[in-house]
Amino acid sequence: MRVSVLRAAGDLEVQERPDPDLSPHEVWVRVSSVGVCGSDIHYFEHGRIGRFTVDAPLVLGHEASGEVVRLGSAVSRLTLGQRVSLEPGVPDFTCSQCLAGRYNLCTGMRFFATPPIDGAFAELVTIHEQFAHPAPDHLSDDAAAMLEPLSVGLWACRRAEVTAGSRVLITGAGPVGLVTAQCALALGASEVTVTDVNRHRLQLARDLGVTTTVDTGITSLVQAVVQVWSRGCNLYACSGGGFEGDPVVEGLELADVVAPGTFGAEVVVVEVAAEVVEAGRGSDSRCQMMTRMDRATATRALSFPHRLTRRR
Numbered sequence: 001m002r003v004s005v006l007r008a009a010g011d012l013e014v015q016e017r018p019d020p021d022l023s024p025h026e027v028w029v030r031v032s033s034v035g036v037c038g039s040d041i042h043y044f045e046h047g048r049i050g051r052f053t054v055d056a057p058l059v060l061g062h063e064a065s066g067e068v069v070r071l072g073s074a075v076s077r078l079t080l081g082q083r084v085s086l087e088p089g090v091p092d093f094t095c096s097q098c099l100a101g102r103y104n105l106c107t108g109m110r111f112f113a114t115p116p117i118d119g120a121f122a123e124l125v126t127i128h129e130q131f132a133h134p135a136p137d138h139l140s141d142d143a144a145a146m147l148e149p150l151s152v153g154l155w156a157c158r159r160a161e162v163t164a165g166s167r168v169l170i171t172g173a174g175p176v177g178l179v180t181a182q183c184a185l186a187l188g189a190s191e192v193t194v195t196d197v198n199r200h201r202l203q204l205a206r207d208l209g210v211t212t213t214v215d216t217g218i219t220s221l222v223q224a225v226v227q228v229w230s231r232g233c234n235l236y237a238c239s240g241g242g243f244e245g246d247p248v249v250e251g252l253e254l255a256d257v258v259a260p261g262t263f264g265a266e267v268v269v270v271e272v273a274a275e276v277v278e279a280g281r282g283s284d285s286r287c288q289m290m291t292r293m294d295r296a297t298a299t300r301a302l303s304f305p306h307r308l309t310r311r312r
Ligand SMILES: [Zn+2]
Pocket: 091, 092, 093, 094, 095, 096, 097, 098, 099, 103, 105, 106, 107, 108, 109
Protein backbone atom coordinates (compact mmCIF):
# COMPACT_ATOMS: atom_id res chain seq x y z
CA MET A 1 0.00 0.00 0.00
CA ARG A 2 1.04 3.59 -0.47
CA VAL A 3 1.59 5.81 2.55
CA SER A 4 2.61 9.43 2.97
CA VAL A 5 5.58 9.49 5.31
CA LEU A 6 6.99 12.46 7.19
CA ARG A 7 10.71 11.68 7.21
CA ALA A 8 11.71 14.88 8.98
CA ALA A 9 10.34 18.41 9.34
CA GLY A 10 9.33 19.65 5.90
CA ASP A 11 10.14 16.33 4.23
CA LEU A 12 7.14 14.25 3.12
CA GLU A 13 7.46 11.26 0.78
CA VAL A 14 4.97 8.78 -0.67
CA GLN A 15 6.32 5.29 -0.02
CA GLU A 16 5.24 1.73 -0.73
CA ARG A 17 4.82 -0.35 2.45
CA PRO A 18 3.53 -3.84 3.23
CA ASP A 19 -0.19 -4.00 4.11
CA PRO A 20 -0.79 -3.61 7.84
CA ASP A 21 -1.32 -6.48 10.29
CA LEU A 22 -4.79 -7.42 11.45
CA SER A 23 -5.64 -8.65 14.96
CA PRO A 24 -8.87 -10.55 15.72
CA HIS A 25 -10.78 -7.47 16.94
CA GLU A 26 -9.46 -5.13 14.27
CA VAL A 27 -10.65 -4.16 10.82
CA TRP A 28 -8.89 -2.86 7.76
CA VAL A 29 -10.24 0.48 6.64
CA ARG A 30 -9.57 1.76 3.13
CA VAL A 31 -9.14 5.45 3.84
CA SER A 32 -11.45 7.83 1.94
CA SER A 33 -10.80 11.20 3.52
CA VAL A 34 -8.36 12.65 6.05
CA GLY A 35 -8.41 16.06 7.66
CA VAL A 36 -5.22 18.02 8.20
CA CYS A 37 -5.07 18.88 11.89
CA GLY A 38 -3.06 21.69 13.41
CA SER A 39 -0.95 18.99 15.03
CA ASP A 40 -0.12 17.56 11.59
CA ILE A 41 1.01 21.01 10.51
CA HIS A 42 3.18 21.40 13.60
CA TYR A 43 4.80 18.01 12.97
CA PHE A 44 5.38 18.94 9.33
CA GLU A 45 6.75 22.41 9.98
CA HIS A 46 8.65 21.91 13.23
CA GLY A 47 8.99 18.14 13.64
CA ARG A 48 7.36 18.39 17.02
CA ILE A 49 4.41 19.55 19.03
CA GLY A 50 4.71 20.02 22.76
CA ARG A 51 6.59 17.07 24.20
CA PHE A 52 6.01 14.90 21.13
CA THR A 53 8.88 14.88 18.66
CA VAL A 54 9.30 13.13 15.33
CA ASP A 55 12.43 11.03 15.86
CA ALA A 56 11.59 8.41 13.23
CA PRO A 57 9.52 8.40 10.02
CA LEU A 58 5.87 9.08 10.86
CA VAL A 59 2.61 8.83 8.93
CA LEU A 60 0.47 11.90 9.73
CA GLY A 61 -3.30 12.27 9.80
CA HIS A 62 -5.78 11.28 12.49
CA GLU A 63 -9.12 12.72 11.31
CA ALA A 64 -10.24 10.03 8.94
CA SER A 65 -13.08 8.15 7.36
CA GLY A 66 -13.13 5.16 5.08
CA GLU A 67 -14.64 1.83 4.17
CA VAL A 68 -14.24 -1.46 6.00
CA VAL A 69 -12.53 -3.85 3.58
CA ARG A 70 -11.40 -6.72 5.81
CA LEU A 71 -12.56 -8.08 9.16
CA GLY A 72 -10.50 -9.62 11.94
CA SER A 73 -11.64 -13.10 12.96
CA ALA A 74 -13.47 -11.89 16.11
CA VAL A 75 -15.11 -8.75 14.70
CA SER A 76 -18.85 -8.67 15.39
CA ARG A 77 -19.86 -5.01 15.14
CA LEU A 78 -18.95 -4.16 11.57
CA THR A 79 -19.52 -5.59 8.12
CA LEU A 80 -17.54 -5.45 4.90
CA GLY A 81 -18.23 -2.35 2.83
CA GLN A 82 -19.44 -0.34 5.82
CA ARG A 83 -18.45 3.33 5.82
CA VAL A 84 -16.91 4.41 9.09
CA SER A 85 -15.54 7.44 10.91
CA LEU A 86 -12.37 6.67 12.84
CA GLU A 87 -11.83 7.46 16.49
CA PRO A 88 -8.06 7.76 16.37
CA GLY A 89 -7.14 7.20 20.02
CA VAL A 90 -7.27 3.50 20.83
CA PRO A 91 -6.73 2.74 24.54
CA ASP A 92 -5.22 -0.38 26.08
CA PHE A 93 -8.54 -1.35 27.74
CA THR A 94 -6.68 -2.51 30.87
CA CYS A 95 -5.23 0.45 32.82
CA SER A 96 -6.97 2.04 35.82
CA GLN A 97 -8.32 4.93 33.72
CA CYS A 98 -9.80 2.52 31.17
CA LEU A 99 -11.32 0.37 33.89
CA ALA A 100 -12.83 3.50 35.47
CA GLY A 101 -14.53 4.30 32.18
CA ARG A 102 -12.22 7.17 31.27
CA TYR A 103 -10.57 5.51 28.32
CA ASN A 104 -9.76 8.90 26.76
CA LEU A 105 -7.24 9.38 29.59
CA CYS A 106 -5.66 5.95 29.07
CA THR A 107 -1.99 5.96 29.94
CA GLY A 108 -1.32 3.41 27.22
CA MET A 109 -3.25 5.28 24.52
CA ARG A 110 -2.14 4.63 20.95
CA PHE A 111 -3.13 7.80 19.10
CA PHE A 112 -2.86 7.99 15.31
CA ALA A 113 -0.14 10.30 14.02
CA THR A 114 1.44 10.79 17.43
CA PRO A 115 5.00 9.46 17.59
CA PRO A 116 5.64 6.59 17.32
CA ILE A 117 2.11 5.62 16.13
CA ASP A 118 1.45 6.02 12.42
CA GLY A 119 -1.62 7.88 11.19
CA ALA A 120 -4.12 7.72 8.38
CA PHE A 121 -2.44 9.25 5.32
CA ALA A 122 -2.28 5.71 4.00
CA GLU A 123 -4.35 3.55 1.69
CA LEU A 124 -5.17 1.18 4.54
CA VAL A 125 -5.24 1.46 8.31
CA THR A 126 -6.10 -1.08 10.97
CA ILE A 127 -8.25 -0.08 13.89
CA HIS A 128 -10.13 -1.80 16.72
CA GLU A 129 -13.73 -2.37 15.67
CA GLN A 130 -15.04 -0.33 18.64
CA PHE A 131 -13.18 2.70 17.30
CA ALA A 132 -14.61 2.63 13.79
CA HIS A 133 -18.02 4.29 14.07
CA PRO A 134 -20.50 3.48 11.31
CA ALA A 135 -21.32 6.56 9.22
CA PRO A 136 -24.85 6.95 7.85
CA ASP A 137 -25.37 7.28 4.09
CA HIS A 138 -26.30 10.96 4.27
CA LEU A 139 -22.87 11.83 5.65
CA SER A 140 -20.16 12.48 3.06
CA ASP A 141 -16.70 10.95 3.44
CA ASP A 142 -15.28 14.39 4.20
CA ALA A 143 -17.91 15.10 6.86
CA ALA A 144 -17.35 11.66 8.39
CA ALA A 145 -13.64 12.47 8.67
CA MET A 146 -14.53 15.62 10.59
CA LEU A 147 -16.33 13.81 13.41
CA GLU A 148 -13.14 13.66 15.45
CA PRO A 149 -12.58 17.44 15.64
CA LEU A 150 -16.33 17.94 15.91
CA SER A 151 -16.44 15.64 18.91
CA VAL A 152 -13.82 17.83 20.60
CA GLY A 153 -16.20 20.79 20.40
CA LEU A 154 -19.12 18.64 21.49
CA TRP A 155 -17.21 17.24 24.44
CA ALA A 156 -16.17 20.78 25.47
CA CYS A 157 -19.79 21.88 25.42
CA ARG A 158 -20.88 18.83 27.39
CA ARG A 159 -18.20 19.51 29.99
CA ALA A 160 -19.42 23.09 30.31
CA GLU A 161 -23.08 21.99 30.28
CA VAL A 162 -23.92 24.35 27.43
CA THR A 163 -27.65 24.40 26.86
CA ALA A 164 -30.47 26.69 25.70
CA GLY A 165 -29.76 30.25 26.80
CA SER A 166 -26.08 29.70 27.55
CA ARG A 167 -23.57 32.49 27.04
CA VAL A 168 -20.41 31.14 25.55
CA LEU A 169 -17.01 32.70 25.02
CA ILE A 170 -14.50 31.01 22.77
CA THR A 171 -10.99 32.33 22.38
CA GLY A 172 -9.53 31.33 19.05
CA ALA A 173 -11.43 30.93 15.77
CA GLY A 174 -9.33 28.10 14.43
CA PRO A 175 -11.04 24.91 13.29
CA VAL A 176 -11.58 23.62 16.83
CA GLY A 177 -12.78 27.00 18.08
CA LEU A 178 -15.24 27.13 15.18
CA VAL A 179 -16.60 23.61 15.66
CA THR A 180 -16.96 24.38 19.37
CA ALA A 181 -18.92 27.53 18.45
CA GLN A 182 -21.14 25.54 16.09
CA CYS A 183 -21.77 22.90 18.74
CA ALA A 184 -22.69 25.59 21.27
CA LEU A 185 -25.12 27.15 18.78
CA ALA A 186 -26.62 23.77 17.94
CA LEU A 187 -27.11 23.09 21.65
CA GLY A 188 -29.08 26.32 21.93
CA ALA A 189 -26.57 28.85 23.28
CA SER A 190 -28.08 32.30 22.88
CA GLU A 191 -24.79 34.21 22.91
CA VAL A 192 -21.59 32.93 21.38
CA THR A 193 -18.63 35.30 21.35
CA VAL A 194 -15.52 34.31 19.45
CA THR A 195 -12.18 36.10 19.63
CA ASP A 196 -9.23 35.94 17.25
CA VAL A 197 -6.64 38.17 15.62
CA ASN A 198 -7.42 36.87 12.13
CA ARG A 199 -10.15 38.83 10.34
CA HIS A 200 -10.87 36.06 7.84
CA ARG A 201 -11.50 33.59 10.63
CA LEU A 202 -13.71 36.06 12.48
CA GLN A 203 -15.74 36.56 9.29
CA LEU A 204 -16.09 32.80 8.99
CA ALA A 205 -17.28 32.68 12.61
CA ARG A 206 -19.95 35.26 11.78
CA ASP A 207 -20.94 33.32 8.67
CA LEU A 208 -21.42 30.28 10.90
CA GLY A 209 -23.83 32.21 13.09
CA VAL A 210 -21.90 33.37 16.16
CA THR A 211 -23.47 36.42 17.75
CA THR A 212 -20.34 38.46 18.51
CA THR A 213 -16.76 38.50 17.32
CA VAL A 214 -13.89 40.37 18.92
CA ASP A 215 -10.69 41.18 17.05
CA THR A 216 -8.10 40.84 19.79
CA GLY A 217 -5.61 42.63 17.59
CA ILE A 218 -7.71 45.73 18.29
CA THR A 219 -9.51 45.03 21.56
CA SER A 220 -7.47 43.33 24.24
CA LEU A 221 -8.46 39.81 25.11
CA VAL A 222 -8.67 40.84 28.75
CA GLN A 223 -11.29 43.46 27.91
CA ALA A 224 -13.23 41.03 25.76
CA VAL A 225 -13.21 38.36 28.44
CA VAL A 226 -14.18 40.70 31.25
CA GLN A 227 -17.00 42.10 29.14
CA VAL A 228 -18.55 38.72 28.42
CA TRP A 229 -17.62 37.19 31.73
CA SER A 230 -19.16 39.90 33.86
CA ARG A 231 -22.58 38.90 32.57
CA GLY A 232 -22.07 35.21 33.30
CA CYS A 233 -20.63 32.82 30.80
CA ASN A 234 -20.72 29.06 30.45
CA LEU A 235 -17.69 28.28 28.44
CA TYR A 236 -14.24 29.59 28.03
CA ALA A 237 -12.61 27.44 25.43
CA CYS A 238 -9.04 28.05 24.45
CA SER A 239 -8.08 26.59 21.14
CA GLY A 240 -4.89 27.03 19.24
CA GLY A 241 -1.26 26.17 19.22
CA GLY A 242 -0.56 27.10 22.81
CA PHE A 243 2.97 28.17 22.13
CA GLU A 244 4.75 31.19 23.47
CA GLY A 245 3.48 34.36 21.84
CA ASP A 246 0.21 32.73 20.91
CA PRO A 247 -2.83 34.73 22.01
CA VAL A 248 -4.09 31.54 23.59
CA VAL A 249 -1.32 31.74 26.16
CA GLU A 250 -2.60 35.15 27.09
CA GLY A 251 -5.98 33.52 27.42
CA LEU A 252 -4.60 30.84 29.69
CA GLU A 253 -3.15 33.48 31.93
CA LEU A 254 -6.62 34.93 32.04
CA ALA A 255 -7.91 31.56 33.11
CA ASP A 256 -5.90 32.11 36.27
CA VAL A 257 -7.47 35.52 36.79
CA VAL A 258 -11.00 34.46 36.00
CA ALA A 259 -11.03 31.27 37.98
CA PRO A 260 -13.52 28.48 37.32
CA GLY A 261 -16.64 29.16 39.31
CA THR A 262 -16.41 32.94 39.02
CA PHE A 263 -19.81 34.29 37.99
CA GLY A 264 -20.94 30.69 37.80
CA ALA A 265 -18.71 30.15 34.81
CA GLU A 266 -17.21 26.90 33.67
CA VAL A 267 -13.73 27.00 32.20
CA VAL A 268 -12.94 24.36 29.66
CA VAL A 269 -9.58 24.35 27.98
CA VAL A 270 -9.35 22.76 24.56
CA GLU A 271 -5.72 22.37 23.71
CA VAL A 272 -3.25 20.18 21.98
CA ALA A 273 -0.14 18.98 23.76
CA ALA A 274 0.78 22.32 25.26
CA GLU A 275 2.85 22.28 28.39
CA VAL A 276 1.23 25.50 29.56
CA VAL A 277 -2.05 23.67 29.88
CA GLU A 278 -0.57 20.65 31.55
CA ALA A 279 0.77 22.97 34.24
CA GLY A 280 -2.75 22.78 35.62
CA ARG A 281 -4.43 25.95 34.54
CA GLY A 282 -8.10 25.55 33.90
CA SER A 283 -8.26 22.88 36.60
CA ASP A 284 -8.17 19.36 35.21
CA SER A 285 -9.77 20.30 31.96
CA ARG A 286 -6.85 19.59 29.67
CA CYS A 287 -6.64 15.95 30.49
CA GLN A 288 -10.40 15.66 30.45
CA MET A 289 -10.43 17.17 26.99
CA MET A 290 -8.54 14.44 25.24
CA THR A 291 -10.70 13.51 22.29
CA ARG A 292 -13.40 11.11 23.25
CA MET A 293 -15.83 9.72 20.76
CA ASP A 294 -17.67 7.22 22.90
CA ARG A 295 -20.82 5.92 21.37
CA ALA A 296 -22.97 8.67 22.88
CA THR A 297 -20.68 11.40 21.57
CA ALA A 298 -20.38 9.81 18.17
CA THR A 299 -24.12 9.34 17.85
CA ARG A 300 -24.73 12.93 18.79
CA ALA A 301 -21.99 14.16 16.48
CA LEU A 302 -23.56 12.22 13.64
CA SER A 303 -26.76 14.18 14.12
CA PHE A 304 -24.96 17.51 14.02
CA PRO A 305 -23.97 18.04 10.39
CA HIS A 306 -27.67 18.27 9.48
CA ARG A 307 -28.37 20.82 12.15
CA LEU A 308 -25.29 22.81 11.30
CA THR A 309 -26.15 22.79 7.61
CA ARG A 310 -29.67 23.96 8.32
CA ARG A 311 -28.38 26.80 10.39
CA ARG A 312 -26.35 28.14 7.50
ZN1 LIG B 1 -5.93 2.26 29.45
